[in-house]
Amino acid sequence: MFLVKFRPLTANTLNSLIQKTVKFSTVYDFNDFNELNYAGYDFLNKNDEIDLKIKKKIETYLTFPSNRVQMFRNAQESGSYCKEYLDEHSHHFLHSPHFTLETTPSLDRFACENVVYSNIGILSLSDISVFQDNAAQIMFAHYADNLKGIALIFEIEDNKPHKIQYKQDHGKESWVQCYSVDNIIKWMEGTYDDMRCFTKKSKYWSYEKEYRLFNKPGLNKCENVGLNLKAILYTTRTNPNFIETLNEINDKFYSSSVIIKKLTPPVRPKAFSIIENKQSVKVYEWLEKNLKDHQ
Numbered sequence: 001m002f003l004v005k006f007r008p009l010t011a012n013t014l015n016s017l018i019q020k021t022v023k024f025s026t027v028y029d030f031n032d033f034n035e036l037n038y039a040g041y042d043f044l045n046k047n048d049e050i051d052l053k054i055k056k057k058i059e060t061y062l063t064f065p066s067n068r069v070q071m072f073r074n075a076q077e078s079g080s081y082c083k084e085y086l087d088e089h090s091h092h093f094l095h096s097p098h099f100t101l102e103t104t105p106s107l108d109r110f111a112c113e114n115v116v117y118s119n120i121g122i123l124s125l126s127d128i129s130v131f132q133d134n135a136a137q138i139m140f141a142h143y144a145d146n147l148k149g150i151a152l153i154f155e156i157e158d159n160k161p162h163k164i165q166y167k168q169d170h171g172k173e174s175w176v177q178c179y180s181v182d183n184i185i186k187w188m189e190g191t192y193d194d195m196r197c198f199t200k201k202s203k204y205w206s207y208e209k210e211y212r213l214f215n216k217p218g219l220n221k222c223e224n225v226g227l228n229l230k231a232i233l234y235t236t237r238t239n240p241n242f243i244e245t246l247n248e249i250n251d252k253f254y255s256s257s258v259i260i261k262k263l264t265p266p267v268r269p270k271a272f273s274i275i276e277n278k279q280s281v282k283v284y285e286w287l288e289k290n291l292k293d294h295q
Contacts, residue, residue, distance in 0.1 A: 002230065002291050003125035003161065003211055005152045008145035009234075009242045017249050021219045022227060024121025027198075028074040031142075034202060036080040036117070054181045055101050057188055058115050062099045069094060071114045085110075112184070119188045121217035122198065123225070125161065127209040128153065128291075131284040133271050135207040140235060148238055150246070153231035153259075153291065160226045161211035162195050166203045190216055230291055231259040233283070235272075238262075259290065 005022070007013045016022065027035040062068050072093055075081055089107050093099070101108045130136045140147045183194050192214035199212060213225055222229065232246055243260070250258045263272040263283060272283040 001156060001158045001161070002128045002287065003154050003156060004128050004130065004139075005123075005125050005154065006139045006143035006149065007152060008143075008149040009238060010145075013150070014242075014245060014249065016219075017229075017246075018253055019219075020222045020229070020253070022123055022222055022225065023219055024123050024213070024215045024217050026074070026121060026217050027117050028078050030122075030124075032201070032205070033080060035198075036078050054112070054184050057185055058112055059099065059101055061115055061119075061188065062111060065094075067118070068099060071118050074118065075110070075114055081110075116184055116187060119217070120192070120198065121215045121220075123213040123215070124208075125154065125211050125213070127211060128287050129284060130207070130209050131272060131282075131287060134266055135209070136272055136283070137266055138207060146237070147235045149234075150238065151233040152229060153233065153287065154222070154227040155230050155291070156213075156226050156228070161213055162199045164199050164201050164205075164208075164210040164212065166201055166206040168203055229254070229258055231261065231287070233261055233263055235263050236265055261286075 030036075062071075072086075072090065076086060085106075089110055092107065093111070101111060126139060130139055136151070137147070140149065140151065144150060186193070195212070195214055198214070201210070213227075215225060232250075234243060234246075243262075246260055250256055250260060261274055264275060264280060266272050270282075273280045274283055274286045275281075276286060
């Protein structure tokens with residue numbers, strides 16, 4: 001299958017193309033408060049006692065002050081916790097020489113939740129069918145520097161990405177289903193199979209047609225996560241100097257195997273198109289044909 005990642009044309013983007021890497025971000029970096037809206041839900045059993053296995057795992061992770069400081073900073077910057085809640089926990093969480101759980105149920109939930117968030121890296125991509133309508137223009141506007149950036153088209157095996165399900169209320173149901181002690185331990189150890197609680201979103205995001213890959217947070221080589229760059233699309237707003245740089249990167253690091261094409265702006269209500277042999281072709285149709293021919 002083919003998925004697309006919309007990116008601003010920055011030095012980081014160019015370097016990732018050269019290094020053939022993608023970044024897996026934590027939910028702290030996401031533009032949806034609901035990604036951090038599962039606080040305390042079913043981490044603990046009815047007696048508010050954390051299973052010994054997960055308790056030991058979390059306490060080991062939080063033994064390192066640097067992990068605690070980074071986690072607490074992420075929680076602060078996320079805007080998902082009120083100041084009073086953070087102030088209540090800050091001294092014990094940041095300054096205790098030997099951090100332990102079972103101090104208070106509230107702090108236990110906070111620690112468990114944020115350890116999970118800190119250990120799950122997510123790469124968000126979209127199905128190329130976003131080019132069937134003006135959803136692609138919205139994606140370019142949101143994620144690619146107001147249409148000045150690029151769309152990276154990747155090929156990946158069909159069974160690897162997790163498809164987002166869009167629902168009216170996406171939180172409680174999925175959280176109960178998969179937020180088990182065993183899954184928390186798997187996530188902390190880098191195994192990401194049951195990810196139902198991270199693959200539900202509000203129906204209002206459905207235009208993104210999102211798929212997700214999961215890995216440890218940070219940079220990963222494309223080949224290690226099953227991604228193969230096939231095409232780069234840009235708009236009439238993209239700086240021509242960057243296009244020249246993209247072509248140089250393609251020649252030097254991809255043996256000119258990547259298709260690089262300019263998109264023609266949509267004319268209401270049509271979607272993006274591409275000029276091919278002096279003819280205007282709908283981008284989605286062009287991708288369907290040329291990507292398969294280019295395999």
